[in-house]
Amino acid sequence: MSLPRQGYNQSDIIVNNRALLLQHLCREGVCPRVSLARKTGLKQSTVTNITADFIRWGLVRETGFLSGSKGRRSIGISLNNDDFGILSIRLARTHFVLSIFNLSVTQLVQKQYEIPEGQSADESFSLLCDAAEELIREASPRRILACGIAVPGPYSTINNRIALMTGTVGWDSIPLCGVLQERLDIPVFAEQDANCGALAQYWLNPDFYSGQMLIYVAVGQGVGSGVINSGKLVRGRIGMAGEIGHTSICFDGPLCSCGNRGCLENYCSSTAFTRLVNEALSPAVPLSFKDAASLLQSGNETVTELFLTLCERLAVGIVNIINTFNPDIIILGDELTHVMPDLMVEQVRKHVQSRCIRELYETTRIEKSLVAKDSFAHGAALAALDDIFFHPADYFPSAQ
Ligand SMILES: [Zn+2]
Structure with a gap:
């Protein structure tokens, strides 16, 4: 049974409608009022009133006439991106x-x-x-x-x-x-x-609809995840939801500075990758992450083996996420993913498939970053x- 929804006061409705219009202008660029009304479901008079305030404040500008269907012309408006x-x-x-x-x-x-x-x-x-x-x-x-x-x-x-x-x-x-x-x-x-990262993947990709659950897994100098459900970040009680990097994949593994043992981050981050490569190769001068990444890209056998093991361990963490949230899509991003994105996604998918409930695996997309920008x-x-x-x-x- 659903709990009763909280009531909305007039001031809440104004806040919501303003945000809705600004979000549409942010995504659409230049837009006539009539099309804003159609896309948001607001009455055109409401759109006119709200945008009049925005224009008075300087937040929004009129951009001149736009040609519409059947030769109709209307004035476009956009966010004030110049000032x-x-x-x-x-x-x-x-x-x-x-x-x-x-x-x-x-x-x-x-x-x-x-x-x-x-x-x-x-x-x-x-x-x-x-x-x-x-x-x-x-x-x-x-x-x-x-x-x-x-x-x-x-x-x-x-x-x-x-x-x-x-x-x-x-x-x-x-x-x-x-x-x-x-x-x-x-x-x-x-x-x-x-x-x-989750916000950027969600906002910059027009294919997502607000009902989806998207989880962005950052595999960088640490490991973390951001969860977006129905268009909103899942933050938890004190804003620390999604700390997948400090979930354990080995109950008696090495002690982590968070207090837990065998934390995913200690096996799968770019920092862990660099450490493992240095331990395996024992070079005269310690290798940086960039050096280790270059060895992986050039096909060094030892480094490739280490990377494949790392991907398997990452998959164990991803299975935990899938079993906990049953998301629509998991997106892998950040520093380590960018070295060999296709290989990482392929390996993670393979190991997730072997460890996950079949129905869950078959209904969860696992992808590399979908936006070619700094998330x-x-x-x-x-x-x-x-x-x-x-x-x-x-x-x-x-x-x-
Ligand atoms: Zn930890």
Whole structure:
């Protein structure tokens, strides 16, 4: 039996309708009001009233006449992509990437900064803040409305901190959002990077419909997953749902810094891959991930064997996800997947098939990334845009 749904007040309806129109404009680009009404199911008078507010605030612009069917002409409207933007930050263990996006999630600028080995988290974060401030200055006169940051590892929305970033020290004691918000003087939204990946895969792929369950599995310097159900991120009680990297695939395996043993992340991340390759080959100078990836791509037998075993272990984690969620699609992405995407997907499918309930395997798609873009950077921008779309009046002084 379904529980009764919560009632909607007038103010909730306005918030919802505004967000709906802004999301459609974000996806469609230029659109006449009549077509917005048709696509959203709203009355044309409602669309006209809401867009009049957006135009007054400067959030939306009229773009001139569009030719429609039967020779009809109507005025198109679009988001104001010339004057406003979003700052997106992708934090990884070894580098961070800053980008500016327009309101239609087109990446305008991207800059990558390396984090030297041994640099403290405080120092790296201070440099990140400096670089973010500078990028916002460079973007002027474009006004940056908000910032989204994709962080590795579980992020607690209650404490507003990274709960754990394996292999690093100090990041969990930095209040990222609070400091960035103060330095940049704009709202800042943090999201675990796999959640950002899921948002990007869902938002940038027009084939998905809102009823689907999509799970993005990030196989990078750590392993995590982002779950989208019926168009919404599944965050859990404190925002840490989907921490597949810290589920165990070996109950008495090596102790992980999360407290568990045999965590998937310790077998399947790009960090684990590099470690395994170094252990197997014992080179005079330790190989980097890039070196290990090149050996795999050039067909080195030992490295290929290690990679195939890694894919089998990853498949064990994927079977756990499938058995838990029964999703429509699982998308593999991030650093390690990008080295040999087709081989990884083929191997994971093969091992999932041998370990999964037949009906579940046959009804779950397992694919490599479906968008040829940086999912985390795009997803971080989307995390910030989400707040702008649901609370647009908060961002425009003329709306107050
Ligand atoms: Zn763990």
